[in-house]
Amino acid sequence: MRLTRQQFLQSSLGGFGALALQGICAGDATRVKETAATSVIYLYMEGGPSQVDTFEPKPRLEKEHGKPLPFDKPATVFNSSNKIMASPFKFSRYGESGGWASELFPHLSGCMDDLTFIHSMHHGVSNHSAGCYMSHTGDPMAGRPSIGSWVTYGLGTENDNVPGFVVLDCGQSPSGGAASWSSGFLPSSFSGAKFHDGAVPVEFLSPADSPQVQNAKLRAIRSFARLSSPHSGLESQIRSYEKAARMQNSVPDLLDISRETKSIHRLYGLDDPRCRKFGSRCLIARKLVESGVRFVELFSPRVKADRWDQHSKLKEGHINNAVAVDQPIAGLLQDLKQRGLLEKTLVLWGGEFGRTPSSQGSNGRDHNPFGYTVFMAGGGMRAGYRHGSTDEFGYYAEQDKVHLHDLHATILYQLGINHEQLTYRYAGRDYRLTDVYGRVVTDIIQS
Amino acid sequence: MSPCLGKAQETDAGKLDFFENKIRPILVEHCYECHSGDQDEAMGGLLLDSRTGWQRGGDSGVAIEVGDPHKSLLIHALKYSDRDLQMPPESKLPDAVIRDFKSWIREGAIDPRDGELSQSGFDLQARRDSHWSWQPVRAADRGESIDYWIQRKLDEKQMHASQEAQPALLLRRLKFSLHGLPPTPQELQRFLREHQIDPDRAWESTVDRLLASPRLGEHWATMWLDLVRYSETKGHVTDQERPFAWKYRDYVIDAFNDDVPYDQFVVEHLAGDLLSDTTTYPARIQRGTLRSATATGSLFMHEMHFMSVDPVKQRWDEINAQVDVAGKAFLGITTECARCHDHKFDAISQADYYALAGFFLSTEQGTKRVAPRRAELDDESKSELKKQETAYKNFLEQKRKGRRAAQSPKTNQEYFPISDELGIQAPGDTQKLFAMMGKLSEVDPSWPAWVRTAQDATTQNANLLIRGEVGKPGEVIPRRFLEALGSKPLPNPGESSGRLWLAEQFVAPDNPLTARVWANRIWQQLFGSGLVPTPSNFGQLGTPPSHPELLDYLARRLRQNDYSTKLLIREVLMSDAFRRSSVASLPAIERDPENQLLSHYSKRRMTAEQIRDSLVLTAGRLDSQMAGSSVDCFVPSYATANKPSNIPNSGPLDGNGRRSVYLKVRRNFYDPFLKKFDFPDRGKSNGQRNVTQDPGQALAMLNSPLVLELAKHWAVSLAECEAASTFEETLHNLWLSSLSRGPTVAETEVIQLLLHDLSTSQKSLEDKWMHLAHLIWNHPEFIWIE
Secondary structure (H helix, E strand, O other), X not given: OOOOHHHHHHHOOOOOHHHHHHHHHOOOOOEOOOOOOOEEEEEEOOOOOOHHHHOOOOHXXXXXXXXXXXXXXXXXXXXXXXXXXXXXXXXXXXXXXXXXXXOOOOOHHHHHHHEEEEEEEEOOOOOHHHHHHHHHHOOOOXXXXXXXXXXXXXXXXXXXXOOOEEEEOOOOOOOOHHHHOOOOOOOHHHOOEEEOOOOOOEOOOOOOOOHHHHHHHHHHHHHHHHHOOOOHHHHHHHHHHHHHHHHHHHHHHXXXXXXXXXXXXXXXXXXXXXXXXXXXXXHHHHHHHHOOOOEEEEEOOOOOOOOOOOOOOHHHHHHHHHHHHHHHHHHHHHHHHHOOOHHXXXXXXXXXXXXXXXXXXXXXXXXXXXXXXXXXXOOOEOOOXXXXXXXXXXXXXXXXXXXXXXXXHHHHHHOOEOOOOOOEEEOOEEEOOOOOOOOOOHHHEOO | OOHHXXXXXXXXXXXXXXXXXXXXXXXHHHHOOOOOOOOOOOHHHOOOOOHHHHHHOEOOEOOXXXXXXXXXXXXXXXXXXXXXXXXXXXXXXXHHHHHHHHHHHHOOOOOOOOOOOOXXXXXXXXXXHHOHHHOOOOOOOOOXXXXXXXXXXXXXXXXXXXXXXXXXXXXXXXXXXXXXXXXXXXXXXXXXXXXXXXXXXXXXXXXXXXXXXXXXXXXXXXXXXHHOOOOOEOOOOOOOEOOOOHHHHHHHHHHHHOOOOHHHHHHHHHHHHHOOOOOOOHHHHHHOOOOHHHHHHHHHOOXXXXXXXXXXXXXXXXXXXXXXXXXXXXXXXXXXXXXXXXXXOOOOOHHHHHHHHHHHHOEEEEEEEOOOOOOOOOHHHHHHHHHHHHHHHHHHHHHHHHOOXXXXXXXXXXXXXXXXXXXXXXXXXXXXXXXXXXXXXXXXXXXXXXXXXXXXXXXXXXXXXXXXXXXXXXXXXXXXXXXXXXXXXXXXXXXXXXXXXXXXXXXXXXXXXXXXXXXXXXXXXXXXXXXXXXXXXXXXXOOOOOOHHXXXXXXXXXXXXXXXXXXXXXXXXXXXXXXXXXXXXXXXXXXXXXXXXXOOOXXXXXXXXHHHHHHHHHOOOOOOOOOOOOEOOOXXXXXXXXXXXXXXXXXXXXXXXXXXXXXXXXXXOOOHHHHHOOOOOOOOOOOXXXXXXXXXXXXXXXXOHHHHHHHHHHHHHHHHHHHHXXXXXXXXXXXHHHHOOOOOHHHHHHHHHHXXXXXXXXXXXXXXXXXXXXXXXXXXXXXXXX
C-alpha cells in the first residue's frame, strides 16, 4: 500500500517530513505539469499600497478631484469621505510593453518588461490582520496554513540544512503577527522560520557552547541514543539533532552578504541608507533561493512613515515606503535574471488590499479590498503583461477580476501543484489553500 | 421530446437557431464552469446547463422571467448593475452579448436542453442509521471490564499482551499521565519500596494519592483549554487583552481537582449563567471567585476583528465559532460544512446548524458577580482598596469626559471592545486600566468579584443563511436539538435563549455522543491516542473506534458513576492495559504496527508543557503556587531588536518557576519555547496536538536561554551534592530525577569520555554540573513517556 503524504507524516511522527518528502513528491497526484517555478519570493507590502498611486493611473481622479464619487461607496473602516482625490504622483509608460508606473518607482519602472500586473485583485476583507491572513492563508481568521507552508508541504525542500520556508525580518511584524506565516494545522515544521535581524538570526540558533563542547555533547547524545531501545521516534529525534547542528553553520553563511561584490551591493541599493535594510534582505532572499529554499517572504520594512497604510499624508508616506523597496526589488529582479534564476523563481509583490480613490481627511486614503494591484515576475509568468482593470475611478475590480483564491491557485499551478488536490485532512474536512474556490488564471501565464 | 420543445419547433425554428448560435456558446464558455452538474456543487444553487435549471432558479430566486428581461435576475447580473450580483464574476460581457440575452428572453427564452436536475443525495435518517456514533450506547455485557474487551480483540488476532512494565517506568508513566511531571527521586524510592512489599496495593494507593493532588488539574486543564481555544488576548491587529481570562483557566483546573461531574461541567459551559442553584465546591469557596457562570466565558474566546466594517458578519463569525466549538468539544461532531449546505458526509443538515445557531444568536456577553466582597479584609487593606477604587473611578470619569462627541457609541464599541468587556465605558488607555485593576486584585484576591459570562439577550430563532452568506437569509429555523438525535423542539421558545435546555440535551441519557466523546478523551490522555483516534470528530471522516464495546463500556461507567472523571481515570489506571510494558512483541510489530489492539503501551512524546515543566521541576525551580493572573511570557531580545509596536511585555525567562499552564497565552505571541514543541494555535478548537520532530526542537534544547538558565540553577545544588557525597551519587541523582532511573554502566562510560573532552571547559564543579544537567535534558529518553 502506498502511503498518502499525510499518513506518511503521521506514521513517522511528522514534520522532519520535508526532508523525507523529497522521495515521495515526484510523480505525486498533486503535480499537474512540468514545473515552471521551483521557488517563490513573496514581497509583502503590508498596509495596502494604493493602486491608483502606483501602477494603475486613473485620469478621472485628476479631472474630478474634490467631487463626490458617482456611486455609493461601501463601508470603510474609517467611514471616510466619498470625495474623489487625485493622485499626487505623475505616471508614465515604460519599456516595450508600455506599462504604467508612477514616479514612486524610478528603478522598478526599468524592469517593466519583466513584470506581470494584475490590476483587478479583490477579496472584500477590509481589516489589516484579516487581510494579511486572507492574503496568506485564504481565510480572514487566524489558524489556517500559510501559502509558504502549503508550498513546502507540497514540494518539500531542496536543501536539508535550511528551513524550506523562511521569513526575513525587515524590521516590523505585520498586523496579526505570526499567524500569517504559521503552518496552522499542518505540522509545525512547515511554519515559516523567521530569520531575525541582528545577532541571533534564528530562534535558538546561536550555539550555547563552543564548537568543541557542543560536538562532545552531540557525541554523547548519539551514544545515549545507540544505547536506548530503538523506536521510530528516536531515529527522527537524532536526525533532527544532526540537522540542527548543520543549520547552526549553514544559516549564518547564508545571511552573510559581506562576500558579495561591491557592484552587487550597489545593485540592491545597499549604499543608500534609505533602502539598505530591505536591500540586504532582498540580497539574502536571492542567496536563499539559490541555495534551494522553497519559499522566502519579506515584509515591508520599517520606514519613517507608517507601512503602506496612508490614512493621511499619502504622498509623504508612499514616497517613504516606495524609496525603501524600489531599488532593492529592481536589483533583486536583475540579479535573479543575470544568474538565470528568474525563470524558476516566482516573485510576487503586493499588500493585503488597495486604497480608496476617495479621500480620507485632506490627503489620505482608506482601505479598499474591492480593487487593487499586485505584480509578479519570473516563474513562468507572462512578462510585460497587464491583466484586468478596476473601474474608471479605481474602486472596484471590473475587467477580468482575479480573486485572491485565483491568485493562490495560479501560484500553486506555476509550482506544478493542482490547488484542488493539495489537501490536508483536519477536524473532519479536507482543507485546501483555496478553500472551495479558486481558478487558475491562464492569461497571466507564459504560453 | 418535451411538449415545450415541440411547440417551439413548430412555431419558430429561427428562435432555436438563435439560442444555438448566440446563447448556448456563451453559457458554455462563461457559465458552465460554476453553474452545471450537481446542484449541490453549483454556485448560488443555480444550474444553467438545462432548461429546468434556470426555471427552478437558484438561491437568489428565479433566474429568468420569460418574456421580461427587465425582471430577469440573469440580465441584472450580466449588466453588473448590482454590486453583489455580477456575472460572470471575472468581467462583464460585451454589451452586444447582453443585448442578445435580452432579446432571447423577450422572445420566450426558447431552450431545447432537456435534462432532469440531479437530486440532492442528502438523506439524514439513512446516514444516522448507518453510522456507529449515532447509535445508542450498548447495554452491559456480563463480566465485562476494560481488560475483558481488550483481551477479546487480542484473542481474535491470536496475539499476546506484553508483560507489566518495570515499576519505575510505571510510576513515571503514571506521573506524566496524571500530573504532567516526572516523579521526584523521593516519590520514586517510596513507590519502589512499597511495590516490593505489595505491588497491587502500592499501585492503588499511589494512584489514589496522585488523583487527590492539585497537580492533576494543572495538567488535565491544558487538554480542555486546547478544546475551547483558551487565550488571554483576542488576536488580530491589536491582540487586545481579555481581562482576567485566567479566572476561566482556574475554573477548569479547579473543576478537574474537585471532580466536578462532567455532565455538570458541560451544562456550566453552555448555560452556567442560567443555573439558579449554583453548586459550590471546596476549592471554589476557598478562592471565593469561581462559580458555574465562569465557564460560559469560554463561549467568547474567539478571535476579534479590529475595526470591522460589517458588524453583522462579525456577529456571525462569533456564532459560528460558538457552534463549532460546542460541536467539536462536547459532541465530537464537525458542523462547519453545515453552515453553507447539508453536511457532505454526516447526518447533520444545514437546518440543524441554524437550529443550534439560534441559541447563540439569543445570547450575548455579560458580567456576573461570582463572589461576595471582601468581608474578611482588615482595615488597612480596606482603606488601600478604597483608594484604588477611587482612583479607578476617577480614571473612568476622565475617560468618559474625554470621549469625542463625534464618535458614536457604536463606533466606540467596535474600536475598543474593552468598553463592553467590563460593562463600563472605558475607551482609550486600556493598559492603564488593567494596571489599576491588577492593583485592586492584589489587595483583594477575590477582586474583580465578577467574571465575563454569557447572558440571555433575546429569544430569537436564526434564519438559515443560504450558502452561509450573511446577506442571504432563508427560512427561519426554530431552535431545536439535532435531528439525528430526535429533533426535539425547544419548549417555550419565547421565554429565554434556551441554552439551559440545550445544555440538558447535550447530557441527556439518550444522547450517545457526549459520554462517549468524554470517555474517549480520558482514554487519549492516558494512552496518548483515543479508542477513536479523531477525538473531536466521531463522524464519517473520523476514524471508527478500535474497541467499540470498550468505548461504550467506558461511557456507561461514566454515567453510572455520576459522570465522575476521576473514577473513570482510576478505573483505566487500575487496568492491566495501562500497566503494560512499552516493548512490543515481534508478532505485535508485524500484525498490529499501530498498536491499535493495545497489546503493549505506546510510547509517546511529551507535550510542550510536560517538557518545560519537567525542566523546571528537575532544576529545582518549580514554584507550586496555583491560580491567579498569568505570568507574561519571556520575549527574547531578537523579537524586540527593531522595537516593534506590537510585542508584549516580557516576563521572566523561567516564568518565575510557575507551571506552563500559568504562562500567559497570547494569540499573536505564543511562548517561543512551547511553540517549538507543538503548542497549538489557540485560534481554533484543538482535540489532538500534532507531534512533530524538527531541528528547531533540538536547537531549543541545545541553545535556548531557558534551558541554559535552568541548567545553571540546577548546577548549584548538584555541585553541593557532589561536595557532600560523591560524583557517582550525584550522577545517579541527575539520572534519577530526569529519567527516573540510574545511569547504566555504558552511560557512565559515555559521561567519563565527555568529561575528558570537556576538561578544559570546566573551571568549577558548577560548570561541570551545568554541562551535565544540560546534557541529561538532551538525553533522547528525556522527552518520551514509555
